Amino acid sequence: MEIQEYKVWHLSVRLFHWINVLLIFTLSLLGLVMMFKAELGIEGLAAKIGLKQIHVLFGYVFVINLVVRLLAGFMLSGKNSWRALFSARKSNEIKPYLQAIKSDSPPQYLGHNPLGRLAVMALYLLLITMATSGLFRAGTDIYYPPFGHMIQSYLADDGVSPASIKPYDKTGVNTEQEQKLSPVKGLVGKIHLYGAYLLWILLVLHIIGAIRQEVTSQPGTISAMFSGKKYLPRPPIDR
Numbered sequence: 082m083e084i085q086e087y088k089v090w091h092l093s094v095r096l097f098h099w100i101n102v103l104l105i106f107t108l109s110l111l112g113l114v115m116m117f118k119a120e121l122g123i124e125g126l127a128a129k130i131g132l133k134q135i136h137v138l139f140g141y142v143f144v145i146n147l148v149v150r151l152l153a154g155f156m157l158s159g160k161n162s163w164r165a166l167f168s169a170r171k172s173n174e175i176k177p178y179l180q181a182i183k184s185d186s187p188p189q190y191l192g193h194n195p196l197g198r199l200a201v202m203a204l205y206l207l208l209i210t211m212a213t214s215g216l217f218r219a220g221t222d223i224y225y226p227p228f229g230h231m232i233q234s235y236l237a238d239d240g241v242s243p244a245s246i247k248p249y250d251k252t253g254v255n256t257e258q259e260q261k262l263s264p265v266k267g268l269v270g271k272i273h274l275y276g277a278y279l280l281w282i283l284l285v286l287h288i289i290g291a292i293r294q295e296v297t298s299q300p301g302t303i304s305a306m307f308s309g310k311k312y313l314p315r316p317p318i319d320r
């Protein structure tokens with residue numbers, strides 16, 4: 082059995098992956114603190130706004146990291162490209178895969194296995210959802226960019242300078258406009274919160290899948306996200 086080395090994950094993809102992991106942990110933790118601030122003894126408007134500001138600043142790093150990865154996916158080749166992730170494959174791919182991994186010589190993958198590919202596609206969609214809903218709420222709650230100024234202008238009463246409107250302060254705010262915005266703000270907040278729950282469910286499945294593949298059919302799956310390389314005993318079936 083001759084082990085072959087294959088380069089698979091580009092440095093930018095590996096950096097994105099681990100920075101994203103750290104940011105999801107940090108943003109989730111800050112999100113939990115915001116949700117349970119009363120129970121944690123955190124009181125007052127300044128603390129409420131301060132927590133949101135910190136969450137949003139980490140959120141910006143999360144968005145930049147994601148945008149760089151989304152753009153890189155159009156420029157990179159091989160398994161790092163969007164073409165590799167989203168290219169149409171046979172619809173009956175999953176059943177044969179589940180049977181094949183039980184065999185004595187399970188198939189080796191350079192990129193994601195068929196189930197992993199589905200999880201990663203769903204993860205990217207959720208990351209985009211978290212980024213857009215978060216940016217919108219950053220605009221409605223603390224008037225932060227990119228939507229903050231637009232929302233201040235929408236809310237400002239006649240003759241009031243939009244920039245003078247402050248978070249959680251109704252001075253200069255047009256009540257009618259505020260009431261119109263309120264359901265949209267609520268809905269986007271719900272999408273952000275349930276998106277975070279769904280993201281964690283998918284992350285747990287993604288981690289279980291990676292560990293399972295590492296242990297049962299393809300050792301080196303996880304270390305490849307550090308080194309960028311896979312070492313396979315047989316040619317990969319997705320070359």
Ligand code: HEM
Nearest residue numbers: 108109112116137140141211212215216218219270274277
């Ligand atoms: C994967 C990334 C993210 C996770 C896991 C996450 C998680 C959370 C959680 C758990 C909450 C509390 C929800 C609630 O109190 O109902 C929250 C609220 C919030 N997040 Fe995020 N977030 C993420 C990304 C972002 C980004 C990118 C931004 C903006 C740049 C952002 C802005 C906000 C804002 C403004 C709130 C307050 C909304 C509210 O009070 O209902 N988040 N986030």
